[in-house]
């Protein structure tokens with residue numbers, strides 16, 4: 603099984619989840635603009651997970667679902683009751699559908715304006731910040747006084763939220779200014795698997 607990633611991206615969260623699940627896997631750095639990688643994922647995005655099927659798996663949330671179901675002993679997913687499953691699905695939908703896209707205009711402003719002057723690009727970045735702050739604030743509230751995103755225990759949602767919140771250091775308000783996210787960070791940064799992924803992905 604091979605995980606395609608790029609440094610700093612949400613694919614690192616899948617990498618952490620695979621480690622937490624004690625899965626047998628390898629990783630490959632992807633050049634997402636390359637023709638070669640477009641054969642793996644025609645959308646030219648990471649993560650992609652090749653488990654030897656006809657095509658690689660794509661979409662972070664779906665990949666997390668696969669890891670969770672394949673490794674039930676790791677208990678990285680929802681509590682097994684109707685409200686537990688609802689809350690987990692709600693959290694993952696927020697992370698994949700609201701949180702992640704909030705950062706897209708910040709990192710790819712040229713996709714959101716036909717004017718590619720530095721001023722126009724900077725204006726898109728500035729405009730995106732309100733939405734980023736809103737999703738960061740919501741995440742902070744989800745964590746509350748715990749160290750986790752979902753029900754005060756470790757799930758793939760911690761890895762996903764942690765990796766994506768790191769992007770905030772490039773915005774006017776870093777994760778350090780959201781007290782509950784900062785507590786999640788303190789706990790994640792002590793985790794040996796997280797440390798290994800951050801080290802190996804930056805190498």
Ligand SMILES: N[C@@H](CCC(=O)N[C@@H](CS)C(=O)NCC(=O)O)C(=O)O
Pocket residue numbers: 611612613634646647648649660661662663698
């Ligand atoms: N819907 C996809 C989005 C994945 C995504 O946007 N990945 C980013 C890295 S965090 C990427 O590959 N960006 C490259 C690009 O869009 O050109 C998912 O949830 O997996």
